[in-house]
Amino acid sequence: MSFENILVEQRGAVTLITLNRPQALNALNSLVLEDLIAAFAAFEADPSQRCAVLTGAGEKAFAAGADIKEMADKPAADFYSQDFFSRWTSHLVKTTRKPWIAAVNGFALGGGCELAMMADFIIAADTARFGQPEIKLGVAPGMGGSQRLTRAVGKAKAMEMCLTGRMMGAEEAERSGLVARVVPLANLLDEALKTAAEIAAMPPLAAIANKEMVNAAFETTLEQGVLLERRIFQVLTATEDKAEGMAAFIEKRPGVWQGK
Numbered sequence: 350m351s352f353e354n355i356l357v358e359q360r361g362a363v364t365l366i367t368l369n370r371p372q373a374l375n376a377l378n379s380l381v382l383e384d385l386i387a388a389f390a391a392f393e394a395d396p397s398q399r400c401a402v403l404t405g406a407g408e409k410a411f412a413a414g415a416d417i418k419e420m421a422d423k424p425a426a427d428f429y430s431q432d433f434f435s436r437w438t439s440h441l442v443k444t445t446r447k448p449w450i451a452a453v454n455g456f457a458l459g460g461g462c463e464l465a466m467m468a469d470f471i472i473a474a475d476t477a478r479f480g481q482p483e484i485k486l487g488v489a490p491g492m493g494g495s496q497r498l499t500r501a502v503g504k505a506k507a508m509e510m511c512l513t514g515r516m517m518g519a520e521e522a523e524r525s526g527l528v529a530r531v532v533p534l535a536n537l538l539d540e541a542l543k544t545a546a547e548i549a550a551m552p553p554l555a556a557i558a559n560k561e562m563v564n565a566a567f568e569t570t571l572e573q574g575v576l577l578e579r580r581i582f583q584v585l586t587a588t589e590d591k592a593e594g595m596a597a598f599i600e601k602r603p604g605v606w607q608g609k
């Protein structure tokens with residue numbers, strides 16, 4: 350598949366997707382959105398692909414936000430009638446059941462921060478900077494920033510960032526629970542791809558199940574979440590990969606997964 354605004358490569362069982370508008374700091378316009386939706390749908394549908402990494406081209410930005418030039422003259426009625434920004438969540442979060450990682454290589458601002466937070470987790474370069482500066486444009490986050498950032502870093506920091514537009518550096522982002530890990534920029538892609546390959550080598554049904562369970566923690570009560578976890582665990586015990594995984598442990602050999 351080839352796209353104009355993103356690059357997509359398969360590295361073994363890992364799909365690497367790169368936002369590719371470095372001249373505009375990878376700002377997210379509607380063409381990028383269409384390309385991303387198609388790339389994520391292809392990743393989800395291809396049984397040979399088990400984990401994805403999303404990053405930005407260039408050293409400066411993961412994505413500096415939704416495309417301000419595209420939004421500037423757009424009438425409010427269009428934002429509303431097109432339910433602008435809704436397709437990101439429905440395609441990248443809800444329909445993508447396989448795991449994916451955001452490798453944040455620089456600015457992740459506004460929609461860029463929100464896109465990174467749609468990932469299952471973020472690995473950040475030491476140069477990464479996160480922010481929700483929409484207030485300075487007379488608006489507010491529109492792709493989940495006020496909700497996902499608050500859940501990730503808590504009210505105090507999320508509120509401060511949304512109200513002042515201040516950016517959070519990589520070290521603070523790790524300390525605050527926004528990112529899983531910080532690595533030197535030069536190692537970012539290798540580290541993200543290595544982590545993705547590790548996930549891709551796991552039993553695939555169990556990978557989807559683990560993702561589903563952790564995500565449920567954000568949507569349910571503790572009691573409902575723990576029940577869902579127990580039921581999914583019980584379902585997994587019926588899989589061939591469970592039989593193989595436990596046999597392989599007992600026989601002191603690596604497991605061979607069928608995804609069944």
Ligand code: HXC
Nearest residue numbers: 372373374376413414415416417418458459460488490491
């Ligand atoms: C369109 C953008 C852009 C954006 C940068 N560019 N961000 N174009 N949309 N979000 C373009 C610039 O216009 C410029 O193009 C080129 O990228 C390089 O950017 P500079 O500003 O020259 O770089 P620099 O001085 O290094 O500053 C970097 C920056 C700054 C601090 C990241 O670009 C910036 O503040 N960008 C906007 C960040 C932002 O507000 N994001 C939130 C958007 S709203 P030219 O052609 O001029 O050289 C959003 C949520 C939407 O995401 C929800 C609302 C409902």
